[in-house]
Amino acid sequence: MAHHVRTLVFGSPLPTTALGETRLGNIRALAVLSPGALASIAYANQEIFLGLVVAGAAGLAYSWEVALAITGLLVLLSASYMQTIAAYPSGGGSYTVARENLGELAGLVAAAGLLIDYILNAAVSLTAGVAALASAFPALWAHRVAIALLLLLIITVLNLRGMREVGTVMIVPVYLFLTTYLVMIAYGIFVALSQGPGSLETAVASTPAAPSVFIPVTIFLLLRTFSSGATALTGVEAISNAVPIFKPVAIRNAQKTMATMAALMAILFMGTILLTEYLAVVAGPNETILSALARRLFGTSPVYFLAQIATLLVLIVAANTSFAGFPRITSLMAEDGFLPRQLRIVGDRLVFSNGILVLALLVGMLIVLFEGDTHLLIPLFAVGAFLAYTLSQAGMVAHWWEERGSGWLTKAALNGLGALATAVALLIVGVSKFIHGAWIVVLLIPLLVLLFRHIRDHYAHVGRELSLAGETPQIGGMAPSRIIMPVAGVHRGVIQALNYANSISRDITAVFVELEPGSGAALVEKWQSYGLDRIARLDIVPSPYRSLIGPFLDEVDRLDAENSDDWPATVLIPEFVPAHAWQFLLHNQTALLLKWALLYRRHRYGKTRAVIDIPFHLEK
Numbered sequence: 001m002a003h004h005v006r007t008l009v010f011g012s013p014l015p016t017t018a019l020g021e022t023r024l025g026n027i028r029a030l031a032v033l034s035p036g037a038l039a040s041i042a043y044a045n046q047e048i049f050l051g052l053v054v055a056g057a058a059g060l061a062y063s064w065e066v067a068l069a070i071t072g073l074l075v076l077l078s079a080s081y082m083q084t085i086a087a088y089p090s091g092g093g094s095y096t097v098a099r100e101n102l103g104e105l106a107g108l109v110a111a112a113g114l115l116i117d118y119i120l121n122a123a124v125s126l127t128a129g130v131a132a133l134a135s136a137f138p139a140l141w142a143h144r145v146a147i148a149l150l151l152l153l154i155i156t157v158l159n160l161r162g163m164r165e166v167g168t169v170m171i172v173p174v175y176l177f178l179t180t181y182l183v184m185i186a187y188g189i190f191v192a193l194s195q196g197p198g199s200l201e202t203a204v205a206s207t208p209a210a211p212s213v214f215i216p217v218t219i220f221l222l223l224r225t226f227s228s229g230a231t232a233l234t235g236v237e238a239i240s241n242a243v244p245i246f247k248p249v250a251i252r253n254a255q256k257t258m259a260t261m262a263a264l265m266a267i268l269f270m271g272t273i274l275l276t277e278y279l280a281v282v283a284g285p286n287e288t289i290l291s292a293l294a295r296r297l298f299g300t301s302p303v304y305f306l307a308q309i310a311t312l313l314v315l316i317v318a319a320n321t322s323f324a325g326f327p328r329i330t331s332l333m334a335e336d337g338f339l340p341r342q343l344r345i346v347g348d349r350l351v352f353s354n355g356i357l358v359l360a361l362l363v364g365m366l367i368v369l370f371e372g373d374t375h376l377l378i379p380l381f382a383v384g385a386f387l388a389y390t391l392s393q394a395g396m397v398a399h400w401w402e403e404r405g406s407g408w409l410t411k412a413a414l415n416g417l418g419a420l421a422t423a424v425a426l427l428i429v430g431v432s433k434f435i436h437g438a439w440i441v442v443l444l445i446p447l448l449v450l451l452f453r454h455i456r457d458h459y460a461h462v463g464r465e466l467s468l469a470g471e472t473p474q475i476g477g478m479a480p481s482r483i484i485m486p487v488a489g490v491h492r493g494v495i496q497a498l499n500y501a502n503s504i505s506r507d508i509t510a511v512f513v514e515l516e517p518g519s520g521a522a523l524v525e526k527w528q529s530y531g532l533d534r535i536a537r538l539d540i541v542p543s544p545y546r547s548l549i550g551p552f553l554d555e556v557d558r559l560d561a562e563n564s565d566d567w568p569a570t571v572l573i574p575e576f577v578p579a580h581a582w583q584f585l586l587h588n589q590t591a592l593l594l595k596w597a598l599l600y601r602r603h604r605y606g607k608t609r610a611v612i613d614i615p616f617h618l619e620k
Contacts, residue, residue: 023247026257031171033242034261036121036235036321039177039314041269042290043128043374044070044232048273049289050375051225053282056214057200060277062222067273070229071266073421077233078262080393080418081240083411085254087399093241093329094388094395099336101395101402105449110391111333112448113384114237115326116441119359120381121234122322123366126151127374128288129315135291136308144372149364151316156360159323162351170320173313178264180310185271188297191279198280207282224432228378230425232269234385235321236262237392242324319363327355337459338452379437384445386426393419481610482507482569484556485536486594490526493616497574498535500614505570508536511555515546548590549597570610571598577617 024032048066052059088096094114099107126148133147134140140147215221239258246253275281276293283292294307327343331352334344342354370376393415400412430438483501487494487510501508510527514520520540527538539559543551560568575591578584591613598611 023250024245025247026253026260028171029239029242029246029253029257030260031174031317032245032324033238033257033321034235034264035170035174035314035318036125036238037233037261037265038174038268039125039128039311039318040232040234040265041181041272042132042288042311042315043124043378044229044269045272045276045289046128046283046374047228047231047378048225049276049283051221051228053204054215055217055221057204059214059217059221060200060204060282062217062225063273063277064270066222066226066229067270069226070232071270073230073425074233074236074262074266074269076418076421077236077389078258080396080415081237082255082258083415084240084392084396085243085258086251087396088240089243089251091241091243091328091332093325093332094237094392095329095332097395097399098388098391101398102391106391106395108338108449108452109445110388110395111329111338111452112445113387113391113441114329115448116384116444117234117381117388118322118326118329119362119366120377120384122152122319122359122363123370124231124374124377124381125315125318125322126363127367127370127372127377129312129318130372131288131374132291132308132311132315135287136305138286141286145367148367148372152319152360152364152367155316155320155323156356159320159351159356160353170317173310173317177310177314178268180307181268181272184294184297184307185267185275188271188275188279188293191297192275195279197278200277200280200282203280203282207284220432223428227382227425227429227432230386230429231378231381232265233389233425234382235318237385237389238321238325241328245324322359322363323356326359327352330355330358333452337456339455341459376437379433380441382429383426383433383438383441386422386429387445389422390419390426393422481505481567482559482563483509483536483572484559484569485510485572485574486552487512487523487538487574488590489523490530490532491576493574493576493614496616497572497614498532500612501572502535509559509569510536510538511541511552512538513541513543513548513551513555515543515548517542549593552594553597553601568609570612572612572614574614574616577615579618 048063049060052063052066084097090096094110095107098110127144129151130140130144130147134144239254239261243250243254246257272290272293276289279293279296281289281293281296283289287295290311291308294304298304298307330339330343332344333339334341343352343358345354346352366377396415397412397419400408400415430442434442481504483505485497485501485508498508498510510532512520512523520542524538524540527533532538539555541551541555556569556571563569571594573591573594578587595611595613598609
């Protein structure tokens with residue numbers, strides 16, 4: 001039953017030979033990899049509005065200038081990453097580029113920043129999507145966390161089913177969003193030309209959400225707003241990370257998709273910002289700025305609700321950008337030994353299932369911790385992304401310098417300009433958002449780097465201990481093993497275990513830990529009545545404090561100390577297995593606890609103790 005349910009939810013296992021069939025064409029790849037960037041207007045526009053409205057109409061008048069600076073950075077960053085795609089067709093993520101060209105430390109810093117960015121991108125996208133829905137249906141504001149977690153569960157299951165299923169499901173919301181917003185921008189231009197500009201002073205004065213006292217417009221205010229709006233640029237790297245999932249010719253298709261994404265994002269971002277400012281749209285309480293713009297253009301008609309639903313859906317799939325990028329980076333790092341090796345395993349559906357599950361768990365924790373509030377998550381956002389972008393572009397400069405192929409100087413100059421621009425943006429974001437939460441990311445990144453190195457050191461140490469280099473292994477020569485077997489009574493499982501023990505040894509000791517006074521004598525009588533004393537001697541170990549594990553282990557050590565064998569005794573554990581998994585809850589799992597205790601208890605002479613489990617399967 002469990003197998004059938006798993007197959008129904010996640011799909012049938014796919015053979016490794018089907019890996020090429022999961023590659024995506026440009027239309028599907030755009031749907032899978034670009035929503036993180038395209039849908040960022042939902043929260044980037046909101047943050048620009050919230051950052052400038054504190055200065056009233058005078059502050060909101062700078063919206064288009066802030067947006068223009070962000071769009072210019074987008075164009076530069078996209079052009080830089082198109083070069084990265086060509087140079088790293090196997091996936092030119094920040095981790096790979098920085099590590100190969102700037103060294104291990106730079107690569108780990110870039111990886112830490114990018115992993116944090118992917119986690120926050122998913123959390124911000126989902127909470128922003130729920131905010132868009134709640135703007136249309138205010139009664140849902142109180143249930144933001146539950147709705148966001150439900151949506152997280154849905155996209156996790158879709159990703160566990162595989163890339164082709166994700167691309168198929170995501171294609172509808174992405175193109176619905178693009179169609180809706182491009183039509184809305186076109187209609188907004190018509191309305192703007194017909195009605196003329198609105199008055200920001202009047203709009204702000206009539207909005208309950210506006211502050212009662214406005215602060216002056218300062219350079220710091222504009223820089224802080226830029227840092228909030230720069231969250232629109234997160235997710236731009238996703239395409240360069242995932243070049244291998246494109247259909248051939250992968251490089252050309254990835255570059256086309258990157259250029260398309262950048263062009264669409266620039267149109268959506270600048271179009272909505274310019275319309276919002278020109279028409280003097282100001283959001284009220286419990287409403288996003290994009291909702292206010294759609295309401296200004298379409299009222300409460302079905303088109304308005306379509307725009308909100310399209311925003312919700314694209315933000316849901318925007319979180320999928322993280323589900324495409326995060327597992328791929330963790331698999332690369334696991335391959336290099338900086339993360340647990342389970343993260344490099346490809347699952348039944350040819351996806352990195354463990355990475356997907358880890359990401360879902362971390363995103364869910366963030367949603368709950370920050371109560372589903374996008375505005376609280378934003379200060380943590382962008383620091384990791386811009387740090388990764390800067391190191392990646394700097395790494396590309398080093399790459400071109402080393403390669404010195406055709407046109408290398410122009411390529412290096414473009415990537416160098418990208419590195420400089422993202423470094424300046426990183427400085428602005430880090431300083432302006434530091435006290436608002438960016439300090440958490442600044443502190444977390446070096447801690448993650450230390451963790452990565454500790455994991456690598458652990459694997460290196462394990463490799464040295466297991467290595468046979470310079471040694472001649474000695475095989476054989478062991479004396480017949482002594483057997484020590486814990487027993488709780490006399491039953492079929494014990495008889496089966498004794499028969500097996502008798503087949504490999506003639507020195508068998510059964511150990512009964514007496515939890516209740518007098519129970520040992522009764523067992524001795526029963527043991528002798530079945531003639532078991534001819535096969536194994538029975539030791540009764542008193543336990544005045546009713547503990548089982550400790551007294552048994554002490555008895556095993558005592559028996560080893562009495563013998564001069566080079567090897568400690570083998571512990572053989574009889575264990576009955578219920579017919580159904582749920583029935584394990586009805587038993588105390590003593591055998592499991594004993595196995596764990598023996599596994600992690602080092603023998604005092606440094607010898608290896610074997611533990612054999614003899615299962616007795618119950619039929620009913």
